[in-house]
Amino acid sequence: MRQTHSENPLWPPSFSAAIFDFDDTLALTHDLWRQVDIAFLRSRGISYTPDVGRTLTMLGFAGGARWCIERYGLKDTVEEICDEWNSMGRALYATQVRLRQGAEEYLAALRSAGVPLALATTNDPDVLAAMKANVDVYGLFDAVVCAIEVGCGKDHPDIYLEAAKRISAKPGDCMVFEDLLQGICSAKRAGMKTCAVLSNNPLQDEREVVGASDCAIANWREALGTEK
Known part of the structure; x- marks a missing residue:
């Protein structure tokens, strides 16, 4: 646990509502999306760079598609790009995604403590549904909010505010678990507390x-205080 005081604010929970990111927070998926990004760009004669990966992760499907069209002058429509990403993502998520060790235990502990849980993700509902056999996010959370529903990515606080609204929580009562710097900053702007989740993603600047x-936290066992 990396914090400025000796007590663990995550267990027992020092908050009355919790909002979680999914990709690289609850499940390590950065390699899967890197595969998708590389394949998508390569098919159009464009080289992948880490900065592109960071941008697409932050913007989500529709925002990322618009960015690609503007950045590279693509003739594809937003819908066509999203459909292509969805198709590739569904295939990978259906078989390869699992929750990080300790994540489900922490979610269950919070639920047992009466803490309402929301998921706030830039992922697409169809991709989330594809992994139901292994990870049923709609069963794990009281509310699931995707960026496509609020019309912007995690560079804006809207998705976190909508998640709080759906679990009837005030922003100041929420703890947001995120791996993205932009998401952490947006949640802070919304008046929420934040916990950075380290992911071993080379695109993540851990110090920032x-x-x-x-x-x-570096892993979910730290959240429950079972690993220092």
């Missing part, structure tokens, strides 16, 4: 996300 958050 830890510095921007109220606390940070």
